[in-house]
Amino acid sequence: MVSRMPKSKDLLCDSCSARNSRLCSVMDKDGILELDALADRISVGEGEYLFREEAPTAYVFNIKSGMGLLERLSSDGRRQIMAFLYPGDFIGLMPDPLSSVSAKALGSMTACRWSMKNMDQLMDSHHELEHRIRRIGSRVLATTMDQVFVLGCKNAREKLAFFLLHMEKRQKAATGEAETIHLPMTRGDIADYLGVTVETVSRTFSRIKKEGLIALPDPNEVVILKRETLEDIAEYYSLD
Amino acid sequence: MVSRMPKSKDLLCDSCSARNSRLCSVMDKDGILELDALADRISVGEGEYLFREEAPTAYVFNIKSGMGLLERLSSDGRRQIMAFLYPGDFIGLMPDPLSSVSAKALGSMTACRWSMKNMDQLMDSHHELEHRIRRIGSRVLATTMDQVFVLGCKNAREKLAFFLLHMEKRQKAATGEAETIHLPMTRGDIADYLGVTVETVSRTFSRIKKEGLIALPDPNEVVILKRETLEDIAEYYSLD
DNA sequence: CGTATTCTTGATTGGCATCAATCCAGGTGG
DNA sequence: CCACCTGGATTGATGCCAATCAAGAATACG
Numbered sequence: 001m002v003s004r005m006p007k008s009k010d011l012l013c014d015s016c017s018a019r020n021s022r023l024c025s026v027m028d029k030d031g032i033l034e035l036d037a038l039a040d041r042i043s044v045g046e047g048e049y050l051f052r053e054e055a056p057t058a059y060v061f062n063i064k065s066g067m068g069l070l071e072r073l074s075s076d077g078r079r080q081i082m083a084f085l086y087p088g089d090f091i092g093l094m095p096d097p098l099s100s101v102s103a104k105a106l107g108s109m110t111a112c113r114w115s116m117k118n119m120d121q122l123m124d125s126h127h128e129l130e131h132r133i134r135r136i137g138s139r140v141l142a143t144t145m146d147q148v149f150v151l152g153c154k155n156a157r158e159k160l161a162f163f164l165l166h167m168e169k170r171q172k173a174a175t176g177e178a179e180t181i182h183l184p185m186t187r188g189d190i191a192d193y194l195g196v197t198v199e200t201v202s203r204t205f206s207r208i209k210k211e212g213l214i215a216l217p218d219p220n221e222v223v224i225l226k227r228e229t230l231e232d233i234a235e236y237y238s239l240d
Numbered sequence: 241m242v243s244r245m246p247k248s249k250d251l252l253c254d255s256c257s258a259r260n261s262r263l264c265s266v267m268d269k270d271g272i273l274e275l276d277a278l279a280d281r282i283s284v285g286e287g288e289y290l291f292r293e294e295a296p297t298a299y300v301f302n303i304k305s306g307m308g309l310l311e312r313l314s315s316d317g318r319r320q321i322m323a324f325l326y327p328g329d330f331i332g333l334m335p336d337p338l339s340s341v342s343a344k345a346l347g348s349m350t351a352c353r354w355s356m357k358n359m360d361q362l363m364d365s366h367h368e369l370e371h372r373i374r375r376i377g378s379r380v381l382a383t384t385m386d387q388v389f390v391l392g393c394k395n396a397r398e399k400l401a402f403f404l405l406h407m408e409k410r411q412k413a414a415t416g417e418a419e420t421i422h423l424p425m426t427r428g429d430i431a432d433y434l435g436v437t438v439e440t441v442s443r444t445f446s447r448i449k450k451e452g453l454i455a456l457p458d459p460n461e462v463v464i465l466k467r468e469t470l471e472d473i474a475e476y477y478s479l480d
Numbered sequence: 481c482g483t484a485t486t487c488t489t490g491a492t493t494g495g496c497a498t499c500a501a502t503c504c505a506g507g508t509g510g
Numbered sequence: 511c512c513a514c515c516t517g518g519a520t521t522g523a524t525g526c527c528a529a530t531c532a533a534g535a536a537t538a539c540g
Binding site for chain 3: 186187188198199201202203205206219
């Protein structure tokens with residue numbers, strides 16, 4: 001399930017594609033040396049978990065490659081997906097001793113892992129690290145409030161429009177690609193993210209495709225054709 | 241609208257009922273002296289705003305007394321309430337230059353206000369302050385994720401059950417009172433918090449009252465009669 | 481090539497929204 | 511003091527969007 005990759009004398013960080021992630025980019029040469037030394041490199045396969053709901057919150061993670069999701073399950077099987085994870089995302093800092101979500105890989109995924117203890121010490125000696133983590137938290141909160149707004153106020157069509165624009169922005173920020181939106185998750189995942197059913201997601205994709213707002217070369221790839229309209233529907237204003 | 245109260249040589253903090261709030265309790269004598277000196281005391285009346293959506297995020301606030309709410313409006317008049325505010329709540333730290341929510345008073349409300357600039361400097365010289373603010377943010381995020389879960393997964397009855405238990409816990413933490421839950425907001429506010437309509441809130445109150453789960457001496461006061469059942473419905477587990 | 485899984489589409493149902501009327505408390509002015 | 515007004519809360523009647531139930535189409539996989 002979880003495997004550690006061997007460490008070498010060289011800094012693994014130097015060749016890491018997440019070296020410029022929100023977390024790591026703040027650290028200078030010396031800082032990155034310490035971060036690098038304390039990090040475990042974790043690798044999980046499709047459907048496997050980085051950590052699980054109810055498990056002790058002993059670690060924090062920075063996603064190196066691949067994608068994943070954060071989910072919460074209810075006792076009767078309902079599921080809410082809190083976020084989809086992109087390379088560079090920093091996760092795991094929670095206020096309670098037990099995790100309220102699981103982190104699951106959508107395909108093969110790698111991450112750096114630090115114990116809370118080590119991370120606390122690092123933050124003590126590198127205040128710019130705590131500052132950065134605070135700002136990451138701020139950003140995550142803002143995104144989560146967007147999600148609250150979408151779940152509380154919007155209908156299925158508006159939800160999906162918002163979802164597509166949101167994912168496009170995230171993908172662009174993480175990988176630079178903006179042409180077609182790649183959706184490695186299932187319709188069921190999208191449904192559980194937006195608080196609707198699989199059927200509604202599928203129907204709504206069909207509908208906005210028929211309306212000419214998107215092209216759907218295959219179920220997991222979306223090209224936005226009428227951005228303006230989509231933005232109006234979603235009430236989505238990217239602040240570039 | 242917004243008025244400043246006169247400053248005296250004495251520390252206003254000493255007599256402040258929020259002196260033990262998450263933000264202030266971390267500061268020692270020296271620290272509280274600086275916090276005190278830099279704070280503007282703000283007072284707003286019922287229905288007035290501490291700050292508004294789209295306005296520059298120039299300040300942070302700590303609620304001293306009274307209650308309020310954080311709301312986001314959509315262009316066509318829909319509204320989502322993000323949180324209800326209790327004394328001791330710290331708000332305003334946002335990642336974007338413009339606020340994504342408004343903070344509105346439910347009755348007369350007072351707060352301490354600091355400019356972001358001052359707060360940034362304070363955090364620089366008092367690292368325990370930034371640490372504390374990071375932890376507050378963590379806690380707020382966890383609460384917001386609970387809200388996502390509720391909005392995405394739960395029906396009207398479950399939502400209201402969750403709401404009541406949540407408010408009871410918040411009230412107890414802020415004021416100590418646990419007997420009856422005081423709800424200074426309208427049914428419409430509750431509706432916009434839970435993503436349902438006024439009528440549904442009203443009907444659901446009536447329903448769970450008829451079921452004997454709560455007593456409703458008047459519309460703004462709730463006494464929980466069958467906590468177990470309510471917790472089961474809400475899938476709410478307080479982690480005392 | 482068969483089996484499983486996901487996606488899609490259709491038919492029906494149901495929970496909540498919508499529309500509307502009434503109730504009730506508090507405030508105002510004659 | 512009382513008639514009137516107002517805003518919030520409640521309750522009833524009806525309609526609609528999305529959930530549910532069901533089945534077929536497409537795709538992946540052993």
